[in-house]
Amino acid sequence: MSDWPDRFHAELVRLGVPGPRARRLTEDTAAQAAETTTDPAGLFGPAHLYARHLVTELAAPVGATPPRYASGPVLLTLAGVGKRYRRRTVLSGVDLTVRGGEVAAIVGANGCGKSTLLRICAGLTRPDAGTVHRTRRVGYVPQDGGTAGWLTADEHFALFGAAAGVVPGRARSTGAHLAAKLAWRPEPGQRAQQLSGGTRQKLNLVLGELHSPDLLLLDEPYQGFDQGTYLDFWHQVHAWRDAGRAVVVVTHLLHDLGNVDHVLDLGER
Numbered sequence: 001m002s003d004w005p006d007r008f009h010a011e012l013v014r015l016g017v018p019g020p021r022a023r024r025l026t027e028d029t030a031a032q033a034a035e036t037t038t039d040p041a042g043l044f045g046p047a048h049l050y051a052r053h054l055v056t057e058l059a060a061p062v063g064a065t066p067p068r069y070a071s072g073p074v075l076l077t078l079a080g081v082g083k084r085y086r087r088r089t090v091l092s093g094v095d096l097t098v099r100g101g102e103v104a105a106i107v108g109a110n111g112c113g114k115s116t117l118l119r120i121c122a123g124l125t126r127p128d129a130g131t132v133h134r135t136r137r138v139g140y141v142p143q144d145g146g147t148a149g150w151l152t153a154d155e156h157f158a159l160f161g162a163a164a165g166v167v168p169g170r171a172r173s174t175g176a177h178l179a180a181k182l183a184w185r186p187e188p189g190q191r192a193q194q195l196s197g198g199t200r201q202k203l204n205l206v207l208g209e210l211h212s213p214d215l216l217l218l219d220e221p222y223q224g225f226d227q228g229t230y231l232d233f234w235h236q237v238h239a240w241r242d243a244g245r246a247v248v249v250v251t252h253l254l255h256d257l258g259n260v261d262h263v264l265d266l267g268e269r
């Protein structure tokens with residue numbers, strides 16, 4: 001597509017990347033595509049999504065006014081959501097609206113239904129009452145992970161990338177970029193089952209974000225993280241938010257709440 005570079009450049013500028021930097025990124029991207037003799041759309045996907053990805057992942061300088069979306073489009077709406085398991089009511093009358101550029105936290109006692117609600121947000125569990133509207137591009141990071149022990153990080157990137165229509169080379173390089181943001185450099189040949197718990201959790205996070213979703217749903221995503229990685233994680237969440245994405249995070253850490261825009265407290269069990 002011949003106007004791909006123009007749309008890519010325009011989106012970079014719209015996201016606040018200064019002109020010279022945006023031009024250089026556009027030229028670099030065109031050169032990368034030329035090297036593989038693939039057109040940019042085939043290699044990188046839609047221009048606006050790749051621009052957003054670059055702004056987030058490369059932390060491109062954003063000029064005087066940061067691209068903070070005070071109130072982006074609504075990406076998730078829950079209205080009157082309820083869920084029962086057998087006779088037990090776990091959730092009732094839950095409302096939540098999250099826009100692009102916002103982070104919401106779901107908090108509450110153990111067993112009050114936080115993970116159930118996040119699965120409902122992801123479309124993996126059907127509610128018994130109420131309505132759910134979500135954007136199409138969703139990334140979900142489950143609490144107990146979704147990795148296969150016998151596969152390497154690279155194989156995970158290629159596999160999850162393929163499921164989202166991302167070519168293997170691009171999925172691997174995006175995976176490596178995202179891993180680096182969490183101070184992790186996957187070792188070639190090392191299987192997921194050989195990773196520490198915290199590093200496996202990094203792999204989970206990277207997989208949830210690999211296809212540049214608009215809405216990220218994270219279920220206590222930092223378990224096993226050391227302090228530095230925990231800070232890297234919140235830095236990353238804020239980068240997603242500043243790129244106009246929406247994030248919903250289940251947490252039990254009250255000091256996390258200073259990092260978020262909305263708190264949905266599901267209370268006691």
Ligand SMILES: Nc1ncnc2c1ncn2[C@@H]1O[C@H](COP(=O)(O)OP(=O)(O)OP(=O)(O)O)[C@@H](O)[C@H]1O
Binds near residue numbers: 108109115116
């Ligand atoms: N598939 C299921 N079938 C039956 N009961 C379930 C199912 N999934 C969850 N539950 C029950 O629903 C309740 C809420 O579970 P959920 O995992 O959503 O809570 P939570 O708030 O995320 O808990 P925690 O803080 O311990 O992670 C619990 O009592 C759990 O046992």
